[in-house]
Amino acid sequence: MTRVKALVLTGYGLNCDYETDFSLRSAGAESTRVHINELIAGQKDGTRIRLMDYHILVFGGGFSWADDHGAGVLMASKLRHHLGGDIEEFVEKGNLVIGICNGFQTLVNLGLLPGFGGQYRERSVALTYNDSGNFIDTWVRLRVNPASPSIFTRGLSALELPVRHGEGKFYASDHTLERLFESNQVVLQYADERGEAAGLAWPHNPNGSLRDIAGICDYTGRVFGLMPHPEAFNHFTNHPSWTTRKEALAREGKGLSGERGEGITIFKNAVEHIRQTG
Numbered sequence: 001m002t003r004v005k006a007l008v009l010t011g012y013g014l015n016c017d018y019e020t021d022f023s024l025r026s027a028g029a030e031s032t033r034v035h036i037n038e039l040i041a042g043q044k045d046g047t048r049i050r051l052m053d054y055h056i057l058v059f060g061g062g063f064s065w066a067d068d069h070g071a072g073v074l075m076a077s078k079l080r081h082h083l084g085g086d087i088e089e090f091v092e093k094g095n096l097v098i099g100i101c102n103g104f105q106t107l108v109n110l111g112l113l114p115g116f117g118g119q120y121r122e123r124s125v126a127l128t129y130n131d132s133g134n135f136i137d138t139w140v141r142l143r144v145n146p147a148s149p150s151i152f153t154r155g156l157s158a159l160e161l162p163v164r165h166g167e168g169k170f171y172a173s174d175h176t177l178e179r180l181f182e183s184n185q186v187v188l189q190y191a192d193e194r195g196e197a198a199g200l201a202w203p204h205n206p207n208g209s210l211r212d213i214a215g216i217c218d219y220t221g222r223v224f225g226l227m228p229h230p231e232a233f234n235h236f237t238n239h240p241s242w243t244t245r246k247e248a249l250a251r252e253g254k255g256l257s258g259e260r261g262e263g264i265t266i267f268k269n270a271v272e273h274i275r276q277t278g
Contacts (some may be wrong), residue, residue: 002278004029005269008054011035013077014062014102019231026234026260027267030123031057036075040082044077051086056096056275058101061164061229063094070125071167072105080110087112088120094277096151096270097223100166104215113225114176114185115218125172125216127227131208139240140206140228142214143191147184149221151273152266158168158195159262160189160239162230163206166229170216177211188215188226230263 006029010017010092015032024031032054038044039051051057065074079087091097091112099107102253104127107113111121130136162270172180180186189212190198190205198204205212207227215226236242249255 001100002275004056004274004278005054005055006031006058007051007206008060009034009039009103010060013064013066014060014125016061016100016229016231020058020060020100023234023267024056024058024232024271026264028155028265028271034129035198036078041208042151051090052093054095056098057087057090057278059097059099059106060231061101061103061234064106066101067167068109071106071165072102072107072108072109075106076109078093079106080218084110084121086136090222091120091218091220094222094274096265097163098270099223099225100229100231101168101227103165104227105167107223112223113218113221114180114216115223116179116183117219124176125163125170127167127170127200129167130169130206131253132232135164136168136206137164137201138162138206140201141191141193141195141204142188142228143188143195143197145184145187148187148217149189150217150224151217151221152217152269152274153187154269156265157199158191159228160233161230161263162232162238163228165207165227167208168195168209170211170213170227172210176220180213180216181211183219183230185216185219186211187217188213188225230266233263235259235261237276238262
């Protein structure tokens with residue numbers, strides 16, 4: 001069986017690395033937290049570090065460089081300058097990249113997303129200030145596009161995950177939006193109680209994202225960015241209604257099927273893909 005190795009970036013204000021590392025390990029990966037400077041220098045604790053020695057690269061959530069000059073802007077600039085070629089080679093070799101919240105913002109600023117036709121240096125979408133003008137910390141419903149090539153969401157039709165951001169509004173030109181939908185690169189949309197797209201209605205769409213877009217992938221499905229936090233739903237007790245759900249099942253004579261939260265499935269799909277293709 002292929003040993004699936006994941007690299008979770010840390011440093012400069014990123015603050016979801018422990019949860020992400022835990023989620024990847026729960027999904028069966030050998031995960032390592034690596035500071036951005038360690039990856040640039042090529043060593044960690046005296047051991048050589050090479051991006052190509054890993055299968056999954058995670059740009060995690062947080063507030064890199066305190067979101068100065070815009071969320072993910074400075075992180076993208078530093079990585080492009082020092083590791084731009086390495087990251088592109090990593091993707092071209094068939095490896096997986098996921099950007100969560102601040103990581104999604106970074107992927108967009110790098111141009112890795114949407115990556116139309118393999119153009120990984122062209123910025124054509126943006127994640128900007130929430131329509132409310134405020135930081136948002138809440139749970140959202142998501143509908144999953146079954147026609148998307150995304151490796152990370154295979155077998156999923158819906159999700160509930162938390163969001164926590166001040167700059168999560170997905171924005172693009174009408175032409176780019178149509179292209180994203182035509183190519184099925186829109187992976188996730190904010191949804192209402194019926195599982196239908198939110199239609200820009202608050203609070204189902206928490207930030208005003210155009211066409212309710214919560215996550216997109218590149219044309220291969222191997223690069224994925226999303227604003228919600230799958231690593232923050234790594235255990236069933238993370239959900240705010242877990243006690244209600246548990247009681248409802250108990251009254252039906254049932255129990256919880258396991259302790260994992262829904263977010264682990266996203267990481268498990270990535271791990272299984274590498275095992276099958278590696």
